Amino acid sequence: MSEYAIKAENLQVHYPNFELAVDQFYLPSGYVMGLIGRNGAGKTTLIDALLDSTPAHAEHCELLGMRMDRQERLIKNQIGLVSDRFIFPNAYHAMKLIRRIGPFYDQFDESLFRSFIKQFKLPLSKPFGEFSAGMKAKLSIIFALAHHPKLMILDEPTANLDPVSRREVLNLLYEFMQQEDHSLLFSTHNTADLDKIADYVTCLENGRVKFSSSKETLMENIQHFRCEGKMPKSMKEFVLKPKATDMGWEGVCTRASQLRHLPVEFTPLTLEEIMLAQDLTYEDF
Known part of the structure; x- marks a missing residue:
């Protein structure tokens, strides 16, 4: 084979x-x-x-x-x-x-x-x-x-x-x-x-x-995030479409697997949701 x-x-x-x-x-x-x-x-x-x-x-x-x-x-x-x-x-x-x-x-x-x-x-x-x-x-x-x-x-x-x-x-x-x-x-x-x-x-x-x-790498890295208060500085360059909320910030992060030590809540996305993150590039993950 x-x-x-x-x-x-x-x-x-x-x-x-x-x-x-x-x-x-x-x-x-x-x-x-x-x-x-x-x-x-x-x-x-x-x-x-x-x-x-x-x-x-x-x-x-x-x-x-x-x-x-x-x-x-x-x-x-x-x-x-x-x-x-x-x-x-x-x-x-x-x-x-x-x-x-x-x-x-x-x-x-x-x-x-x-x-x-x-x-x-x-x-x-x-x-x-x-x-x-x-x-x-x-x-x-x-x-x-x-x-x-x-x-x-x-x-x-x-x-x-x-x-x-x-x-x-x-x-x-x-x-x-x-x-x-x-x-x-x-x-x-x-x-x-x-x-x-x-x-x-x-x-x-x-x-x-x-x-x-x-697919495993995609799903582990590109995830929705939510954090209270200010967004950690170390993750800002890996964030797509950040949106201010009443409690803090949310959006899509392209390095979730490497940033789990931060006080941030990560949630997996479907492939369709990943596609909708239009600013994605190969280098992001």
Whole structure:
């Protein structure tokens, strides 16, 4: 097993109105990376560049220890890709997917696919084009899982799912990650999904990496604070959006783990709340 499921260095994409420039992007094997950022930040462009499906230049880029320009078939056999740009022909139904697309994968498991279809109560003979957006997302995810990939790459997979279906999908992904050689890149606006399963988080802004860290480090360092009276001088440079209260001060601190000796109350934030701290930079933690 390669040390990294994804390893990219000096990855660049140039469009007339947008530029992606990522110095380094690493996903260690066996872990979940959450990819977050506003619409237009470059998340889908980054995924396309990693998959060599858009004109890109990279000093070094490997998936599962292999290069797409040399071992494309081997890589794609071991990757499950799910995008909000649904790729199955509208006329295809589940049985046709088994016959026409399943054989492209060396390890496509028809029995597993059928069990997923039954579990999610999806029709076998209804054309894909007549599915709701949520049904399309479910079918795309279970088809990707059915060929036993080692790396799942998901671009907004739960955007159209109701809460119950989202939980079911997250449970599937959790089961997928129980094997130590499995890895997951999960691009989403629903940061609550990442609160549950992510090991690492990378945030893009305007085609650049704004921060990249383990989720544990983020959650330990970037926390809400509240203090009575004057704010301790030693923490002022690590404070975002301070606000005066009747009793003292509150706001977001980027070095909470190092300042717990101070007479300050720290409270963990969700990933969504961390994203809303707009002045965050990589150097902050």
